[in-house]
Amino acid sequence: MSTSDHDHRRDRDSEATFGEYGGQYVPEALMPAVQELEDAYERYVLENEDGFMDEFRERMRDFGGRPTPLQRAERLSERYDREIYLKREDLVHGGAHKLNNALGQVLLAKYMGKERIIAETGAGQHGTATAMAAAHLDMPCEIYMGRTDINRQRPNVYRMRMNGTEVNPVTAGSGTLKEAINETMRDWATTVETTHYVIGSVVGPHPFPKLVRDFQAVIGQEAREQIRERAGRLPDSVVACAGGGSNTMGTFHAFVPDDEVDLYAVEAGGSSLEIDEENALAPNSATLSTGTDGVLHGAMTKLLQSEDGQIMESHSVSAGLDYAGVGPELSHLVDIGRVTPASVDDEAALNGFHRLSNLEGIIPALESSHALGYLEEQHEELGDLVVVNVSGRGDKDLETVLEETENRDLEAAPDVEVFGQ
Amino acid sequence: MSDIEAAIREHHPALITYLTAGDPSLEDTKAYVEALDRGGADLIELGLPFSEPIAEGPTIQAAINRALDAGTTPAGFFELVDDLETEAPLLVMTYYNMILQYGDEPDVRPFVERAAEAGLSGIIVPDLPAEESDPLRAACDDHGLDLVFIVAPTTEGERLERIMSQASGFVYVQARLGTTGARADVSNATHDSLTRLEEYDVSEPCSDGVPKAVGFGVSEGDHAAEIIEAGADGVIVGSALIDIVAESDDPVADLEAKAEELKRGAIRGADGGTDADPIDAPEPEQP
Ligand SMILES: Cc1ncc(COP(=O)(O)O)c(C=O)c1O
Numbered sequence: 266m267s268t269s270d271h272d273h274r275r276d277r278d279s280e281a282t283f284g285e286y287g288g289q290y291v292p293e294a295l296m297p298a299v300q301e302l303e304d305a306y307e308r309y310v311l312e313n314e315d316g317f318m319d320e321f322r323e324r325m326r327d328f329g330g331r332p333t334p335l336q337r338a339e340r341l342s343e344r345y346d347r348e349i350y351l352k353r354e355d356l357v358h359g360g361a362h363k364l365n366n367a368l369g370q371v372l373l374a375k376y377m378g379k380e381r382i383i384a385e386t387g388a389g390q391h392g393t394a395t396a397m398a399a400a401h402l403d404m405p406c407e408i409y410m411g412r413t414d415i416n417r418q419r420p421n422v423y424r425m426r427m428n429g430t431e432v433n434p435v436t437a438g439s440g441t442l443k444e445a446i447n448e449t450m451r452d453w454a455t456t457v458e459t460t461h462y463v464i465g466s467v468v469g470p471h472p473f474p475k476l477v478r479d480f481q482a483v484i485g486q487e488a489r490e491q492i493r494e495r496a497g498r499l500p501d502s503v504v505a506c507a508g509g510g511s512n513t514m515g516t517f518h519a520f521v522p523d524d525e526v527d528l529y530a531v532e533a534g535g536s537s538l539e540i541d542e543e544n545a546l547a548p549n550s551a552t553l554s555t556g557t558d559g560v561l562h563g564a565m566t567k568l569l570q571s572e573d574g575q576i577m578e579s580h581s582v583s584a585g586l587d588y589a590g591v592g593p594e595l596s597h598l599v600d601i602g603r604v605t606p607a608s609v610d611d612e613a614a615l616n617g618f619h620r621l622s623n624l625e626g627i628i629p630a631l632e633s634s635h636a637l638g639y640l641e642e643q644h645e646e647l648g649d650l651v652v653v654n655v656s657g658r659g660d661k662d663l664e665t666v667l668e669e670t671e672n673r674d675l676e677a678a679p680d681v682e683v684f685g686q
Numbered sequence: 687m688s689d690i691e692a693a694i695r696e697h698h699p700a701l702i703t704y705l706t707a708g709d710p711s712l713e714d715t716k717a718y719v720e721a722l723d724r725g726g727a728d729l730i731e732l733g734l735p736f737s738e739p740i741a742e743g744p745t746i747q748a749a750i751n752r753a754l755d756a757g758t759t760p761a762g763f764f765e766l767v768d769d770l771e772t773e774a775p776l777l778v779m780t781y782y783n784m785i786l787q788y789g790d791e792p793d794v795r796p797f798v799e800r801a802a803e804a805g806l807s808g809i810i811v812p813d814l815p816a817e818e819s820d821p822l823r824a825a826c827d828d829h830g831l832d833l834v835f836i837v838a839p840t841t842e843g844e845r846l847e848r849i850m851s852q853a854s855g856f857v858y859v860q861a862r863l864g865t866t867g868a869r870a871d872v873s874n875a876t877h878d879s880l881t882r883l884e885e886y887d888v889s890e891p892c893s894d895g896v897p898k899a900v901g902f903g904v905s906e907g908d909h910a911a912e913i914i915e916a917g918a919d920g921v922i923v924g925s926a927l928i929d930i931v932a933e934s935d936d937p938v939a940d941l942e943a944k945a946e947e948l949k950r951g952a953i954r955g956a957d958g959g960t961d962a963d964p965i966d967a968p969e970p971e972q973p
Binding site: 288289290291292293294295296297298437438443447450451454455456457458557558559560561562563568570572573574575576 | 736737738739740741743747754759760781782783784786787788792812813814815816817818835836837838839840841842845849860863864865
């Protein structure tokens with residue numbers, strides 16, 4: 266794999282920043298742990314010490330179900346009159362790309378001699394993946410999850426508990442991902458000597474953004490090879506949804522050096538891109554499109570914040586995108602013009618959900634549905650050959666989708682009323 | 687010598703108190719700070735509330751929420767400081783994003799300039815480790831403000847030496863792992879931290895020159911005595927005072943009394959301490 270070799274060499278510079286973004290803005294008590302992780306990242310992930318990466322790849326194959334297919338979407342290709350390929354991360358064990366990172370980090374924690382795993386979760390997908398990885402590798406695990414998210418993602422709460430993981434509800438603020446991260450950081454600050462915090466996206470202090478990206482980079486590495494095999498060339502564009510940005514960075518990373526490939530990061534436009542100043546509320550989670558530079562959860566990045574620097578409550582119909590920050594590397598790639606930030610609103614995402622379910626027999630996660638909503642709206646801009654990452658499957662979202670669909674007049678929706686009886 | 691270091695030396699052993707500005711309103715904070723000043727606080731930290739206080743436990747987190755709900759802004763915070771006339775020097779404690787966002791673009795300088803103008807003597811930033819502190823350090827140096835660093839139970843070896851060599855004003859010794867919050871006792875971790883500080887041969891001149899104050903969990907006069915007796919130059923108390931703000935029928939009187947109790951405890955610790963290594967300072971006055 267010449268691409269990954271090349272990437273490895275380039276990544277050996279273990280800088281903490283991407284341009285002006287990134288860094289390590291954490292309480293002093295956590296700094297030694299962050300530096301220990303930096304060391305472990307360099308040795309095990311970049312240098313494959315003790316065969317760490319070999320074991321990771323083998324477990325991702327046998328336990329995780331990799332490689333995932335790159336599927337030509339026949340009816341979407343027909344609908345948009347261009348070649349549409351879907352990278353099927355919904356087929357990874359657990360139903361989302363999140364396992365790539367969770368398994369990598371839990372295994373790394375084991376190599377580092379840590380005894381306990383903690384993590385935050387928004388949609389519950391990362392919590393589920395971490396719970397599965399922890400059970401698989403026999404590590405005790407606790408997950409922090411916002412109250413609101415617990416209510417809207419119940420199937421994942423059950424799944425975590427089935428795997429022997431403790432789920433701790435977080436009631437602060439709006440009870441979503443941001444609050445869950447705060448609470449996990451507090452736990453970590455108390456237990457840092459024995460505990461590893463499996464952060465769920467390409468966010469947080471260095472080395473997390475690079476570590477998570479490298480575990481997720483397998484998505485793009487596979488997709489790049491697969492599309493060359495299938496279509497004989499690189500795609501004109503690659504589209505992925507962005508919450509924190511882990512599936513985005515994972516899908517894009519192998520394509521970043523390919524200047525001819527356009528990269529689109531699709532965020533949650535929520536109900537509107539306008540800020541509600543009075544209530545300090547962003548009715549969206551479109552950080553790359555509308556955010557400003559600041560420091561949150563350990564890194565300098567783009568944020569949804571007030572003029573004074575208070576972090577805003579964000580919104581999305583999809584719990585996994587509902588976050589006021591975004592990965593620092595994505596912020597950087599947007600600033601230098603390599604990644605194009607985009608967004609679609611809740612309704613377009615819901616339509617994307619129904620369209621893929623109806624036309625292709627794939628029920629996508631509401632997060633991934635944002636990428637499909639963007640495809641519908643902007644396919645004419647995307648060239649003749651398009652890869653869309655389907656970051657996860659939508660079983661977890663059915664309750665939300667039924668409820669939200671009944672409230673709206675959606676063009677792509679089936680008649681959902683029958684479900685209500 | 688900075689205002690902060692001078693205050694600690696002059697009033698050794700020092701009582702350092704923390705309140706969240708704007709909890710429950712800026713006017714109340716003014717009265718509370720003045721009460722602490724009368725009660726014997728030698729340095730007063732004022733928290734500028736940030737919405738994501740990851741280093742705080744439930745008590746201060748709740749105080750920050752009350753302050754934000756009351757509409758506390760950086761502008762209001764600085765007006766409060768403009769108005770305050772206390773014997774004790776004042777420090778601002780806040781998170782890095784609040785400092786960066788003051789002014790038109792992300793930059794630490796406007797905040798530091800305004801802090802100096804308002805008469806603040808120093809800044810503490812719980813989410814800014816030494817590794818990321820160069821820009822703020824430079825701005826503070828230019829305006830004569832101390833940038834106070836935290837040393838945690840996990841800080842050892844080279845990192846500890848580096849932090850000690852960069853410290854000014856005082857070194858904030860975090861007594862135990864975890865977040866802020868009043869505790870019923872002085873934990874073993876506190877004793878370990880103090881012993882470790884004694885043991886560490888931190889490089890000249892700061893190990894001798896910069897006072898060490900211990901915080902995280904201190905809530906009673908007896909804790910203050912124990913901590914000073916074990917060799918600290920000061921104790922830092924926050925959550926126990928915020929409990930008074932949140933629960934007392936007469937916070938002004940109770941805060942003043944609590945400060946007296948804590949200060950008396952500290953003095954008792956200094957008198958009884960045989961191991962104590964007080965920095966060269968005049969005998970403290972009885973409050
Ligand atoms: C299926 C799926 N896609 C995307 C996301 C968003 O996260 P990220 O942007 O890190 O990929 C989530 C988060 O939970 C998710 O479950």
